[in-house]
Amino acid sequence: MIDQLILEICTDSVYSCVQAEQGGAARVELCANLFEGGTTPTAGCLRLARQKITIPIHVLLRPRGGDFCYTDEEFAIMQYDLEMIKSLGADGVVLGVLLPDGNIDVERTAALIEQARPLKITFHRAFDMVADPMRALDQLIDLGVERILTSGQEKSALEGSELIAQLIQRAKDKIVIMPGGGITDRNIARLHRETQAKEYHLTAREKLPSPMTYRNPNAFMGGELRVPEYELTFTNAQKVARTQQALQTS
Numbered sequence: 001m002i003d004q005l006i007l008e009i010c011t012d013s014v015y016s017c018v019q020a021e022q023g024g025a026a027r028v029e030l031c032a033n034l035f036e037g038g039t040t041p042t043a044g045c046l047r048l049a050r051q052k053i054t055i056p057i058h059v060l061l062r063p064r065g066g067d068f069c070y071t072d073e074e075f076a077i078m079q080y081d082l083e084m085i086k087s088l089g090a091d092g093v094v095l096g097v098l099l100p101d102g103n104i105d106v107e108r109t110a111a112l113i114e115q116a117r118p119l120k121i122t123f124h125r126a127f128d129m130v131a132d133p134m135r136a137l138d139q140l141i142d143l144g145v146e147r148i149l150t151s152g153q154e155k156s157a158l159e160g161s162e163l164i165a166q167l168i169q170r171a172k173d174k175i176v177i178m179p180g181g182g183i184t185d186r187n188i189a190r191l192h193r194e195t196q197a198k199e200y201h202l203t204a205r206e207k208l209p210s211p212m213t214y215r216n217p218n219a220f221m222g223g224e225l226r227v228p229e230y231e232l233t234f235t236n237a238q239k240v241a242r243t244q245q246a247l248q249t250s
Contacts, residue, residue, distance in 0.1 A: 005199075006026040006200070007026055007240065008028065008178065012034045018052050027092075028049075029060060031060040038060045061093050062078075062095070062096075068097060070097060093121055094124045102130055121147075122178070123148050127149065128151050151182070157183055168196060179191060179201065180201030184239075204240045205235055
């Protein structure tokens with residue numbers, strides 16, 4: 001059914017959340033540090049976003065960039081952050097914990113799910129790093145996870161569309177398989193035809209210049225792999241709307 005096709009917009013600012021809703025998104029995933037693949041947003045960002053938009057907000061629970069194999073201290077951070085996420089009005093949590101051998105850390109994942117309820121649970125693209133995606137799918141179904149975000153274990157969802165389609169067929173109606181990674185208004189119709197997914201995850205971002213008029217060319221924050229200080233990136237409502245139109249007419 002057409003009315004089941006959903007866009008989730010990945011955002012890292014209150015402004016982007018507002019743009020996502022204005023563009024017709026059904027839900028946002030709120031993060032920080034998208035350059036690193038996303039980390040847990042601040043309490044202030046979540047609180048203000050909740051005040052500004054009415055669509056559901058799913059919040060990323062990730063203490064750092066890099067892999068998804070966490071120390072005891074990092075896991076404790078996740079547990080504390082989860083309490084903050086629940087207290088500030090989130091509708092869902094986006095999480096993922098792996099073992100060194102490439103399997104899902106079922107014990108820790110189950111503990112976070114239990115703590116997060118009654119919020120909805122998405123297992124994020126840690127899924128793309130598992131050794132056996134079909135086994136991981138079955139484990140997440142058994143854990144009661146509502147959805148899996150995946151690029152089909154490829155650089156983009158379009159490249160991973162074959163595996164995504166296989167996951168959807170195996171999952172049936174037991175769990176939502178949500179493609180994400182490199183999705184735009186130009187390729188979402190093709191991705192829908194190839195996978196028949198019902199939900200899609202993207203940023204719909206545009207680059208904007210910094211308002212700074214004075215710019216020091218000799219200093220910068222962070223290392224060589226960094227976001228330029230004088231370039232800002234936000235979700236664009238028109239891009240969201242175009243992608244929604246392309247999906248609904250695919």
